[in-house]
Amino acid sequence: MTALPPPSARVRAGYSLGSLATAAFGTVPGLLLLPYLTDSLAIPAAVAGVLVLLPKAWDVVFNPVAGRVSDASRHPDGPRRPFLLRGGLSLAVLFALLFLPPLFGSPWLDGAYVAVVFVLCATAFAFFQVPYNALPPELATTQEDRTRLTAWRIAVLALGILVCGAGAPLVRDEFGYLGMGVGVGLVIVVGTAGVMWGTKHAPRAKPQETGVRGRELVALLRQARRFRVLLTAFVIQSTAIGTLLAGVDYLARVVLGEPGAQTLLFAAFVGPALVVMPVLRRVAARWGVQRSWSVATVLFAAAFGGIAFGPPTPVLIGLVALGGVAYAGLQVFPLTLLADLIADEEAKAGQTRAGLFAGVWTAGDTLGLALGPGLFGLVLGIGGYAAGADPAAQPGSASTAIVVGFAVLPPLLVLATLPLLRQRGLSAPAARPGAPAP
Numbered sequence: 001m002t003a004l005p006p007p008s009a010r011v012r013a014g015y016s017l018g019s020l021a022t023a024a025f026g027t028v029p030g031l032l033l034l035p036y037l038t039d040s041l042a043i044p045a046a047v048a049g050v051l052v053l054l055p056k057a058w059d060v061v062f063n064p065v066a067g068r069v070s071d072a073s074r075h076p077d078g079p080r081r082p083f084l085l086r087g088g089l090s091l092a093v094l095f096a097l098l099f100l101p102p103l104f105g106s107p108w109l110d111g112a113y114v115a116v117v118f119v120l121c122a123t124a125f126a127f128f129q130v131p132y133n134a135l136p137p138e139l140a141t142t143q144e145d146r147t148r149l150t151a152w153r154i155a156v157l158a159l160g161i162l163v164c165g166a167g168a169p170l171v172r173d174e175f176g177y178l179g180m181g182v183g184v185g186l187v188i189v190v191g192t193a194g195v196m197w198g199t200k201h202a203p204r205a206k207p208q209e210t211g212v213r214g215r216e217l218v219a220l221l222r223q224a225r226r227f228r229v230l231l232t233a234f235v236i237q238s239t240a241i242g243t244l245l246a247g248v249d250y251l252a253r254v255v256l257g258e259p260g261a262q263t264l265l266f267a268a269f270v271g272p273a274l275v276v277m278p279v280l281r282r283v284a285a286r287w288g289v290q291r292s293w294s295v296a297t298v299l300f301a302a303a304f305g306g307i308a309f310g311p312p313t314p315v316l317i318g319l320v321a322l323g324g325v326a327y328a329g330l331q332v333f334p335l336t337l338l339a340d341l342i343a344d345e346e347a348k349a350g351q352t353r354a355g356l357f358a359g360v361w362t363a364g365d366t367l368g369l370a371l372g373p374g375l376f377g378l379v380l381g382i383g384g385y386a387a388g389a390d391p392a393a394q395p396g397s398a399s400t401a402i403v404v405g406f407a408v409l410p411p412l413l414v415l416a417t418l419p420l421l422r423q424r425g426l427s428a429p430a431a432r433p434g435a436p437a438p
C-alpha cells in the first residue's frame with residue numbers, strides 16, 4: 001500500500017463529524033426506544049425488548065453485504081462517499097418516521113410499525129456506517145496516523161453521545177417523541193454533511209480489485225483468527241454498553257425518582273471522556289493498545305459494579321464519571337486495532353478488504369447494542385415491570401431488576417472479555433514513521 005501524508009486538520013475534523021450520525025443512531029434508540037414501547041405504547045417489557053432486538057439482528061446478515069457493495073463500487077467520487085451521503089440522509093428521514101405512532105390504536109399494530117421502520121433505519125445506517133468504518137485505512141497508512149484519526153472520531157462520538165443522550169430526553173419531555181425524532185434526524189444530517197465536506201479532497205489509498213463472494217467471505221473470516229477474537233470481545237462489550245444505555249431512563253425515573261436525572265447521568269458519563277480522549281493516544285503509545293484496552297475494561301467494570309451497592313446520588317454520579325473515562329478507552333482502542341488489522345489483511349491479500357471487515361464489524365457492533373436493550377427488557381419482564389404504569393406504582397422487584405440490568409450485567413459482560421484481550425498477537429507492532437503499512 002502506498003504511504004500517504006498525515007491526514008490534514010480538515011480531513012480529521014470532517015471525518016470525525018460523521019460520528020454525530022453514529023452517536024445519534026447508536027445512542028437514542030438504545031436509550032429511549034424501549035421506554036417508548038413500554039410506557040407510551042403499553043407493550044410488555046419482554047416483548048418490547050424483542051422488538052428492539054430483531055430489526056438490529058437483520059444487520060448481522062446485511063452489513064457484510066453493504067461492505068461488499070462498497071468495496072466493489074467504482075464511483076468517480078470514490079467507493080465510500082456516495083453510500084455515506086445516501087445512507088445518512090435516508091437514516092435521518094426514517095428516524096423521524098420511527099416515532100410517528102400511535103397510528104392504529106392497537107399496541108401490537110403500532111409495535112409492528114415501529115419494528116418495520118426500525119429495520120429500514122438499520123438498513124440505511126449500514127450503508128452509512130460500513131463505508132465510514134472502512135475509511136481510516138484508506139485515509140491513513142501508519143498506526144500513529146490511524147490512531148490520531150480514530151481519537152478525533154471518538155472525541156466527536158463522545159460529544160454526540162452527550163448531545164443526543166442528554167438532549168433527546170429533554171426534547172422528548174418538551175415536544176414529545178416525534179419532535180425528538182425530528183431533532184435527532186437533523187443531527188444525523190449535520191454528521192453526514194460534515195464527513196462529505198471533510199473527505200472531499202482527501203488523498204486516499206487506491207482501492208484494489210475485490211471479488212469476495214459468500215463462501216469466500218466465510219473462508220476469509222475463518223482464516224482471520226485475530227479479527228474473530230477482536231470482534232468477539234467488541235461485541236460482548238457493545239452488549240454491555242447497550243444494556244447500560246437501556247437502563248438510564250428507567251434508573252432515573254423509577255429508582256432515583258428523578259425523571260430529569262438522565263441528563264445529569266449522561267453528562268457525567270460523557271464529559272470525562274471528552275477530557276481524557278486526547279490522552280489516550282499517548283497512553284496507547286506507552287502501554288500498547290492491547291494492554292490499554294484491558295485496563296479500560298477493568299476500570300469500566302469496577303465503576304459501574306460499584307453502583308449495585310446503592311451509593312448516595314453524589315457517589316453514584318462520580319462512579320458514572322469514572323466509567324465514562326473507561327468507556328472512552330473501550331471505543332478508541334478496539335477501533336485502532338481494527339484499522340491496523342485491515343491494513344495488515346489488505347497488504348497480505350493485495351485486495352480491498354476494508355469494506356468487508358468494516359461490514360462484519362458494524363454488524364457485530366449493531367447486534368451488541370441491540371442485544372443490550374433486549375437483555376434489559378427481559379430482566380424488566382422477570383422483575384415484573386408494569387408497562388404503561390406510573391413509575392411510583394412499579395413494584396420493588398422492578399427497581400431491583402433495573403439495578404441488576406444497569407449495574408450488574410454490564411460489569412460481568414465486560415469482564416468476560418479479559419481472556420480474549422490477553423491473547424497474544426491481537427495487536428500488531430506499530431509501523432515505523434514514513435514506512436509503508438504492514
